[in-house]
Amino acid sequence: MNIRDIAKLSGYSSGTVSRVINNNDYVSEKARKTIKKIIKEYDYAPNDVARNLSNGKTCDIGVVLPHNKHPYYTQLVDGIMDEAFASGYRIVLLPSKFDSKTELKYLNRLRRKAYDSIIFTSHGLPLEKIYKYKQYGSIVCCQNPGEYDIAAAYTMRESSYIDALNWIKLHNFKKISILLSRDTTVSATAQKTFSAYEKVFNTAPKNELLNTNVTTFEDGYSAAKQFHANHQYPDVYFTNGDDIAAGVRQFYLDNSLEIPQLIGQENQLSGQILNIPTINHHFQQVGKLACRLAINNQTKQLPVESEFIFRQQKAIEN
Amino acid sequence: MNIRDIAKLSGYSSGTVSRVINNNDYVSEKARKTIKKIIKEYDYAPNDVARNLSNGKTCDIGVVLPHNKHPYYTQLVDGIMDEAFASGYRIVLLPSKFDSKTELKYLNRLRRKAYDSIIFTSHGLPLEKIYKYKQYGSIVCCQNPGEYDIAAAYTMRESSYIDALNWIKLHNFKKISILLSRDTTVSATAQKTFSAYEKVFNTAPKNELLNTNVTTFEDGYSAAKQFHANHQYPDVYFTNGDDIAAGVRQFYLDNSLEIPQLIGQENQLSGQILNIPTINHHFQQVGKLACRLAINNQTKQLPVESEFIFRQQKAIEN
DNA sequence: GTAAATTGTGGAACGCGTTCCATGTCAAGT
DNA sequence: ACTTGACATGGAACGCGTTCCACAATTTAC
Structure with a gap:
């Protein structure tokens, strides 16, 4: 029929x-x-497909994301979803698992008009390569695209990092551990952490107090454990998430050690419960803005400021 | 071209x-x-759209979900996404905000061949109505469809609820508070809680120790507060999530009251940190199964057993 | 050596909705 | 009475890839 x-x-x-x-x-x-x-x-x-063919657009927005397990992605997706829904667009989840080949596959689907636009919540592919696909549809990144003329909404982390590190400096912490989720060679966030550190302390972070690939509670726990096994005793941990900080804390608790100062990120529930100072990144807002850029096909760059939220860690812990 | x-x-x-x-x-x-x-x-x-039109299918699966903020949905979506990716399908997020009209809109999109199938992670629409759309494509629910011949993958909560409540009974708790996320009139989960309660205690839960619409840390906090304001003093809280239980706990901490026994659900990080007994629902597995049913267009019903995980709550808390 | 099978290619028809252009009607305007 | 413009509708062309059928050219088979 x-x-x-x-x-x-x-x-x-x-x-x-x-x-x-x-x-x-x-x-x-x-x-x-x-x-x-x-x-x-x-x-x-x-038939909606015939309609799309005739109209030359699908009202679908592809959202490339490595997975849906981390609050960064969850919140971002939630923001994107909200905005898309309000504008009558739909979002298609494109799991990349951090694989560049897969990302390329998705860019090609944009080229083949499967989506009107594509949002990268994260990308392994170099921007140079992504840029080449701009001609095929609207592309939005959720990371600072620097010199590339690519639409983007992203968190401006540096000033909040500087705030947090200044707080650390002011309170005279010396052995500063940094737990990163990914390497500086691939992660802009890690780079921002480093540059903020250098601005505040006029020196690079100490290698022996550095750890990468730390993304979960468990990772935080093992990182702390490892430091102690190596006779490194940080007095403050600058971590990539409240959950991670909570994991670090757990290690100290389990070993009846005094809990060092912790700094989390992302204002997660764990941090709220445990009163861990955090950095709020407003990911949902970033998602909204990214989606709006995608829909309007604007090549703007919209930074969103993060903020350091201080909380007094309780002195006595269970 | x-x-x-x-x-x-x-x-x-x-x-x-x-x-x-x-x-x-x-x-x-x-x-x-x-x-x-x-x-x-x-x-x-x-052109992918032309291709889809010609092939008569899109390889898109619509996933109806109220929002992406709750671990039930996040984990479910993650499971669905994994399975879809492995089979070359894509998932389209369809936010419903619990609105039946919106759900109907999505069913009609199935009818119009926008998706090959549709998965309801939750539904406000009566199954009777959903059933009518079965002729237009494969439909999968993530709740027990009972007598309706609708494909479904869902958690079997009752036996784990009975385990948890039996544990409560065995330990002689008397003032049992139940915090539900939604009303029994609309929520199958709430109904399961009630029927498990009745099976274990041979009586209905006490109304004055009952609270609905409790879904977050904050909600748990206020629920506990309210009980105390009403001079109700539960000695155990059976809650709908570890985060909620954590909120309850926080109220007692803030007021220097002895923390009652808590029971959470969903094996969330907060519960792991605070050692709250929980019920693990294996949502990701449910998502996988649901997606497989959708892809293979099978009208099977696949229950997934939940399990009560006991943890010894610490006596002294911070 | 001839029938049968295999390989290669063209082209129309199909999937299906939208839109532009042509045509036609009728009432208002002068 | 005649033009103009609003209203109404048909129908072809378009968006674009797939597939089936027909036909031709080779091979293989006996």
Whole structure:
């Protein structure tokens, strides 16, 4: 059952049926009624794919994300979803698992008009390569694209990092451990952490107090454990998430050691419960802005400021 | 630039070009080479929408979910995403915000062939209504569809609830508070909680120790506060999530009151940190199964057993 | 050597909705 | 009475890839 069948059955042409379906002008009341009756009678529903083909757009936005387990992605997706819903767009989840080949596959799907636009919540592919696909549709990144003329909404982490590190400096902590989720060679966030550190302390972070690939509670726990095994005793941990900081804390608790100062990120529940100072990144807001850029096909860059939230860690812990 | 342009430019027909693109049989090496060269030269990429139209399927699965903020949904989506990715399907997020009209809109999109199938992670619409749309595509629910012949993957909560409540009974707790996320009139989970309660205690839960619409840390906090304001003093809280239990705990901490026994759900980080007994629902596994049902268009029902995980709450808390 | 099978290719038809252009009708305007 | 413009509708063309059928050219088989 297609639009031409309805046309025949109602005695009108497909054009008129289309006009009725889309509530266009210039259709007589009589035609409208007759056609609507037939549509109902034969339980006809227009094919969305054909419609998309004809209209040359899908109202679908592809969202590339490595996984959905981390609050960065979850919140981002939630923000994107909200905005897309409000504008009548739909979002298609494109899991990348941090694989560049997969990301390229998705860019090619944009090229093949499967999506109107694509949002990278994170990307392994170099921006140079991504940039080449701009001609095929609107592309938005959630990281600072630097010199590249690519649309982006992203968190401005540095000033909040500087705030946090200044706080550390002010309180005279000396052995500063930094737990990163990814290496500085691949992660802009890690780079920002380093540059902030250098701005505040005029020196690079100490290698022996550094750890990468730390992303979960468990990772935080093992990182702390490892430091102690290596006879390194940080007095403050600058971590990539409250959950991680909570993991670090757990190690000290389990070993009846005094809990060092912790700094988390992302204002997660764990940090709220344990009163860990944190850095709030407003990811949901970033998602919203990214989605808006995607929909309007604007090549703007919209930084969103993060903020250091101080909390007094409790002196006595369970 | 479309397939016919490539056909003309290469001196072959569109059929042959199509065969080259899809790596079909019966194409001479010469034709393959020539056509591939032209495709490359003109940077041609076949249109996915046209392809979908022609093939009569999109390889898209719509996933209806109220929001992406709760671990139930996040984990479910993650499981679905994994499975879809492995099978070459894509998932389209369909935010419902618990609104039946919106859900209906999505069912109609299934009817209009926008998706091959649709998964309801939760539904406000009565199953009767959903059932009617089965003819238009594969539909999968993540809740027990009871008598309806609808595909479903869902958690079997009752036996774990009975385990937890039996534990409560065994340890002689008397004032049992139940914090639910939604009302029994709409929520199957709430109903399961009630029926488990009745099976264990041979009586209904006490109304004055009951609270609904409790879904977050903050909600747990206020629920506990409210009980105390009403001079109700539960000695155990059976809650809908570890985060909620953590919120309850916080109220007692803040007021220097002895922390009652807590029982959480969903094995969240907060519960792990605070050693709150919990119920693990294996949502990711449910998501996987649901997605598989959707892809294979099977009308099976796959229950997944939950399990009560006991943990010794620490006596002294910070 | 001829029938049968294999390989290669063209092209129309199909999937299906939208839109533009042509044509026609009728009432308002002058 | 005649033009103009609003209203109404048909129908072809378009968006674009896939597939089936027909036909031709080779091979293989006996």
